[in-house]
Amino acid sequence: MARVVIRNLNKSYNEVHAVKGVNLEIRDREFMVLVGPSGCGKTTTLRMVAGLESITSGDIVIGETVVNELPPMDRDIAMVFQNYALYPHMSVYDNMAFGLKMRKFARPEIDRRVREAADILGIENLLNRKPRQLSGGQRQRVALGRAIVRHPQVFLFDEPLSNLDAKLRVQMRVELKKIHDRLGTTAIYVTHDQIEAMTLGDRVVVMKDGVVQQVGEPLDLYNEPANRFVAGFLGSPAMNFATVALTDVAGATHALGEGLQLALPPQIGERLRSHIGQQVTLGIRPEDLRVESGEAANGLSFGAVVEVVERLGSEILLDVKVGSGTMVAAVEPTVQAKVRDHLRLALNPERLHFFDCRSEAAI
Amino acid sequence: MAVSGLATRGAFARAPRRGTASRLLEDERWLAAALLLPTVILLALFIAYPFVEGVWLAVTNATVGVPGKFVGLANFEMLWNDSIFRVAVWNTFVYTAVATVFKLGLGLWLALLLNRNFRGKAFTRAFILLPFIIPTVLSTYAWKWMFDPTFSVINWTLFQLDIIHSRINWLGDPGLALISVIIVNVWRGVPFYAISLLAGLQTINPELQEAAAIDGAPPWQRFWHITWPLLLPVTMVVVLFSVIQTFADFQLVYVLTGGGPANATQLFATYAYQLGVGTGLLSQGAAVSLAMFPFLLIIVVVQLLYIRRVEVH
Structure with a gap:
């Protein structure tokens, strides 16, 4: 068990600068999730921690050791690969025992650890099988088992659930969480799935184009995104964005945009003071919109025309047209709405997000 | 309606x-x-x-122009007591065994090198195939020239490098002749091994190497525990084909030495040709050819059984 520190980490392949000045500290026993779209540098970062990719510049520290030049075997890490990477010619038992055999553990100790891990993962009855005789979920367990038996300082996960079907993915996600709670090993987990990031991570790192966008606890990232990218990436359905102009009308700040005319409360107006007279991006999460019967008392509502109604059971997603733009509203399942209905949507001013149009940073 | x-x-x-x-x-x-x-x-x-x-x-006593009569196993009896035949059998086994070991070793080494990423990879891979593509008779004539005692470029080079001081009679010395013939066979056969094994290597998921590296296996152990077992089925098939081809090889020896000097490089195929076509004893030549059959059959059966075992496990 150890903390991992990444200092000013860079990776370039010829002309491509894949990872740009990443700084992270993963605390001891923490479950850290790196999330971002394909090509954002998250997997490259993980592979550099593993020692599978060389570092262009910067430092990686595991425990107290700078591991920049250490080969993977000397870093005391275990990795779970996206395609499991089980040795196809070895039994499940041998797959799990391989790392211990290579490290010259005594036979009884190997046996004890393999059986212990198999017990944790519920795969005792599969120990004599070959990987090709296993289902996707079982293979995933074996891959996890191979990491667990080693009792490493750090677990590295490279999109381990992305090859599983949706139902199994949810189940394995829960189990991963339980296993981490039980073992308490420091973990770095790479995924492009924001739900995995939100549910698994003690903290989450959002990356884009090789740059860390924001680091924080899942709900902090969700509620206070540092920029428009983080805001749009986390949350499903994604945050609605609209360009609005901020104007001062008799001392009160108003946001004017396509089909929007919002009188903002004073405390928010104060925050936006420096942007008066400019265009900014307004962000509203779908669940922060509600259907209002009449005009909202606080002047924070707008008219919308329903285009699509998606009934999910627990909630309804309304795709609505606001001016010439579109938004999604996640509303109570009891709301009666039909296509082409004219509605008024109200919003909570506390839950509004504003982003600078040029820098895209949160205001 | x-x-x-x-x-x-x-x-x-x-x-x-x-x-x-x-x-x-x-x-x-x-x-x-x-x-x-x-x-x-x-x-x-x-x-x-x-x-x-x-x-x-x-099983007849046919010769060129004479249909012959059934003579039972008389031809085989004659072979049994034929010292040249025994030399040919021995030579064939030595030729096949030594050449196969070297072809496999060098071919595997080359395949592992070619499986890496480097500039000009595609060109090199194509280039490697040359010895295999050139008609054997042509390339063997080139080798014959290189082995010529007087004009040998090999001798010349060794001489210039001050390694030798007298000519080496590559094909004329009974001890050296078999070695020379094996060298040419290895040269011609390595590309087949290299390219086939390379194809096999490329089917092995590179993540397995990474997983093994993280598991603590140094390069040699990764090869021994991961690459080699996964490559084994392909290797067995390649070796099977190669052994059959080498065992029955004819062109190379025929062009280089014709089986000489003093039968030092005589193989099954060249001896069959010498008896059957060279001296016109068709029936005896056929008997020599047929004598190859049980040996090849044993080799094929053993290897196929082994391949099946590897595939089942």
Whole structure:
């Protein structure tokens, strides 16, 4: 068990600068999730921690050791690969025992650890099988088992659930969480799935184009995104964005945009003071919109025309047209709405997000 | 309604009667037979007939121009007591064993090198195949020239480098001749091994190497525990093909030494040719050829059993 520190980490392949000045500290026993779209540098970062990719510049520290030049075997890490990477010619038992055999553990100790891990993962009855005789979920367990038996300082996960079907993915996600709670090993987990990031991570790192966008606890990232990218990436359905102009009308700040005319409360107006007279991006999460019967008392509502109604059971997603733009509203399942209905949507001013149009940073 | 009903019946009446042939082909058994026929004819004509004819020749006393009579196993009895035949058998085994070991070793090494990423990879891979592509007789003539005692470029180079001080008679010295012939066989055979094993290597998921590296296996252990077992089925097939080819090799030895000096490089195939075509003793030549058969059969059966075992596990 150890903390991992990444200092000013860079990776370039010829002309491509894949990872740009990443700084992270993963605390001891923490479950850290790196999330971002394909090509954002998250997997490259993980592979550099593993020692599978060389570092262009910067430092990686595991425990107290700078591991920049250490080969993977000397870093005391275990990795779970996206395609499991089980040795196809070895039994499940041998797959799990391989790392211990290579490290010259005594036979009884190997046996004890393999059986212990198999017990944790519920795969005792599969120990004599070959990987090709296993289902996707079982293979995933074996891959996890191979990491667990080693009792490493750090677990590295490279999109381990992305090859599983949706139902199994949810189940394995829960189990991963339980296993981490039980073992308490420091973990770095790479995924492009924001739900995995939100549910698994003690903290989450959002990356884009090789740059860390924001680091924080899942709900902090969700509620206070540092920029428009983080805001749009986390949350499903994604945050609605609209360009609005901020104007001062008799001392009160108003946001004017396509089909929007919002009188903002004073405390928010104060925050936006420096942007008066400019265009900014307004962000509203779908669940922060509600259907209002009449005009909202606080002047924070707008008219919308329903285009699509998606009934999910627990909630309804309304795709609505606001001016010439579109938004999604996640509303109570009891709301009666039909296509082409004219509605008024109200919003909570506390839950509004504003982003600078040029820098895209949160205001 | 009535009109359309009539029209329909008329259409049925005009439907063409299907011939006996097309009805037979509807039956899968007949269709299968019909589809197999061309292959069966080709195999019968060019493989089965020559084989049967060869077996028949081996049990007669036919010579060129004389059909011969059945003599039972007399030809084989003669071979049993023929010292040249025994030399040829021994040579064939040495030739096959030594050449195969070197071809496998060098081919695997080359395949592992070619499996890496480097500039000009595609070109190098294509280039490697050259010895395999050039007609054997042509390349072997080039080697013959290089082994020539007077004009040998190899001797010249060694001489200039001050390594030797007298000419080496590569093909004239009985001890060296077999080695020289094996060298050429290895040179010609390595590309086949390299390219086939490279294809096998490319089917192995590179993540396995990474997983093993993280598991703590140094490069040699990764090769021994991961690459080699996964490559084994391909290796066995490649070795099987190569052993059969090498065991029955003819062109190379025929061009380089013709089996000489003093039968030092005589193999099954060259001896069969010498007896059957060179001296016209067709029946004895056929007997030598046929004597190869049980050896090859044993090799093939053993290897196929092994391949099956590897695949099952």
